[in-house]
Amino acid sequence: MGQGCGHCCSSMATTASWLHPVHPTVGSLVDHRDDYAATAVYKWPDDPAAGFCGRWSKPPEEPIGSLHIDAKRYNLSPLSLGGSHHIFDINLHDGEMSQANVSNYYRLCKDHLGLHVTTSCFTAWRKSKKANGFSKVIPAITATEDDRTRIFFFDDNLEWDGLQDSSGICNLRDAKTGEFIAFTEGQNGFFRDTAARHTVIYHSTKYRNVLVKANILDAMEDPDYFSNIIKRFSSPSDKLIVFMDVNSTIVCNDTVQAKDLTNTLLSTMFEFVEFRPRASMQLHFDGNTPISIDKKKTMKQLVKDMTSSDRDAYASFWTPERCWRLYTELEAKGDVTWSGQKDPFPLKACQDLFDNYLASLPKVITRDGIAGSWFRMYDSLQGRHTIVLNSFGVDTRKVVLATVPDERRVLHLTVNYELWDERDKRTFSEQFPRPT
16 A cells, blocks of 8 residues: 555653553563553553543443444444454545544544544545645644644654645644645744654644654654653643554564664665755666666665665665765765755764664664554553554554554544555455454
């Protein structure tokens, strides 16, 4: 489908006190599913002064696997694709009803706590040339609303032109009117901020929305990465809806290719290093297929282009010696920058950052490849807030299986399923086990 799937890291320790972690600290290299038994004792804050105050002193006594959704109330269409899984379709792209359904989607996320999955419509996004206005729908709530809902959206592909027709991944829609809300800096109260090493955040004085251009390296390095951002831009009394991308946001793409840490780190870093040639050029490097470069591309994309006909060449490319030679050659022929930055990013700066990560990441790597900061955040919010994995692909299921004890308790939404091509429909359907 629109995106692939991958893996990357975990380390559990003490989180911010107001977030109330719900299960004990665990070490690295664990299967997170073992931490969630049906008989687990959950701890819920009863004292409002302590932070979030849930509706119950313990989770509702509900059978494992049960989930109750009023499809008519939210204008959903049930899809019979996954046996005992709860799968519904919602129209967010076609006609006037799609605007009204933004409100339904918002109410659904607000009313049903816990983990959801929304599989967005890649077909609509692709046909629009990947414009914001046809990408992942994120409800926007004005700051004057009576309720205390705050909405976060974490995605590594956010772009800050922020207009409906500009390229990007965020279809920010007013939850009442369904109209697109521009999030360019200076419009609709949006301001730019930063977090960790590489993360950019746009938050608004007019809307209760926080847009986070996440960085998988930041998420890998700091087990409190997501929790700290949420704490910084919300209040303890807020009801949170957290929309979360998967690939390169909470999962590192390259770990599924069995690379060691050095190789994985190099390929991940090259995903953020951008090269713009001073003039159109041909690149001949190490006997790989010559390629033409006439516009800005990431160094990782250049490596993919050079090795597109040889999978083994791509897999073996990621050594420090080879990467630094490529870096040196390109630096002499154009401008090299870190994604989202304007200043040059010289080889020495890249090597120093690489060494820094190489020293810190072994402490937080897990076999699942999912950032430990994801589990820390989920543990802190489950039961009182809503967390929505929002992707164009089926990469979400691996995260679901690693996060909850019973995937049948997870609500799945597809967006405009009737617009999907047959391959995407088949791939989506095949991820769910059929009853025997």
